[in-house]
Amino acid sequence: MAGIIEKRRTLHRQLAERQNTNEQLQTQIQQLQTLANLGMVSAMIAHEINNILTPLENYAHLAIQNPDDEALIFKALRKTASNSKRASKILEGILAMATGREQEKTDCLINAIVDDVFLCLARDFARDNINVGIQISEYLTVRAQPVCLQQVLMNLILNAREAMLPQGGKMTISAGQTDDSVIIEVADTGCGIESENLAKIFQPFFTTKLKESKSERPGAGLGLAFCKKVVDGHNGVISVESEPGCGTKFKIILPNDS
Ligand SMILES: Nc1ncnc2c1ncn2[C@@H]1O[C@H](COP(=O)(O)OP(=O)(O)OP(=O)(O)O)[C@@H](O)[C@H]1O
Numbered sequence: 601m602a603g604i605i606e607k608r609r610t611l612h613r614q615l616a617e618r619q620n621t622n623e624q625l626q627t628q629i630q631q632l633q634t635l636a637n638l639g640m641v642s643a644m645i646a647h648e649i650n651n652i653l654t655p656l657e658n659y660a661h662l663a664i665q666n667p668d669d670e671a672l673i674f675k676a677l678r679k680t681a682s683n684s685k686r687a688s689k690i691l692e693g694i695l696a697m698a699t700g701r702e703q704e705k706t707d708c709l710i711n712a713i714v715d716d717v718f719l720c721l722a723r724d725f726a727r728d729n730i731n732v733g734i735q736i737s738e739y740l741t742v743r744a745q746p747v748c749l750q751q752v753l754m755n756l757i758l759n760a761r762e763a764m765l766p767q768g769g770k771m772t773i774s775a776g777q778t779d780d781s782v783i784i785e786v787a788d789t790g791c792g793i794e795s796e797n798l799a800k801i802f803q804p805f806f807t808t809k810l811k812e813s814k815s816e817r818p819g820a821g822l823g824l825a826f827c828k829k830v831v832d833g834h835n836g837v838i839s840v841e842s843e844p845g846c847g848t849k850f851k852i853i854l855p856n857d858s
């Protein structure tokens with residue numbers, strides 16, 4: 601009998617010790633998850649800021665090479681002012697996403713957002729033989745955090761462009777609405793996505809644009825992960841359809857009352 605009681609005591613002690621270890625491990629996991637989130641947030645901020653700094657650098661070089669062209673210099677300065685403001689908004693938006701804070705949403709004119717993306721990119725798509733078609737009715741709006749939505753479209757547009765290099769092709773950006781949501785699509789006639797990669801493209805750091813590949817620049821694999829985070833944060837859905845060699849279409853559905 602005494603032996604059984606002693607055995608039970610030992611078992612209770614072991615159980616208490618294991619529970620203690622378990623709690624410690626769970627705290628450690630939470631801390632590691634917070635660190636991983638922070639790492640991801642920093643990488644995404646760097647990625648998005650880089651997207652808007654690249655065109656600024658181009659403008660600055662143009663202005664330096666043409667010191668007598670006042671109009672060009674003024675344009676470069678205007679870009680610097682507007683993109684700097686955008687950079688601080690991007691920081692705000694991504695940090696809000698990371699901390700789960702509610703972001704301020706407004707009724708965004710989709711046409712204006714798309715125009716802004718092209719202005720910000722300051723790239724002549726025709727020079728790469730890319731024909732851009734925009735099919736969005738003038739007054740269509742969506743309830744969204746404007747700078748984040750702009751960055752989402754910028755990432756999709758940059759991906760579509762890169763998929764069509766060097767031969768060129770057609771990019772179509774369209775938007776429409778149903779009773780309770782808005783649908784935005786970005787389609788291209790580029791290289792398409794291999795079926796085994798389709799499930800991976802929204803994962804952070806997944807990229808096929810490696811140094812040794814024929815892509816214009818190495819990718820970070822963060823553009824689509826960012827898009828998904830923003831769309832999830834708006835209670836929306838982002839999906840993709842693609843056929844290797846024929847092209848790709850990304851579709852975003854955003855509820856219009858979130
Ligand atoms: N329109 C597209 N056509 C073909 N492949 C695409 C397209 N969009 C995305 N992909 C594939 O999905 C991968 C991930 O895209 P994502 O935008 O997340 O990263 P990336 O473009 O490689 O790098 P970056 O972080 O600089 O944007 C790409 O490397 C590419 O393989």
Ligand SMILES: [Mg+2]
Pocket residue numbers: 755758759819822823824
């Ligand atoms: Mg990308």
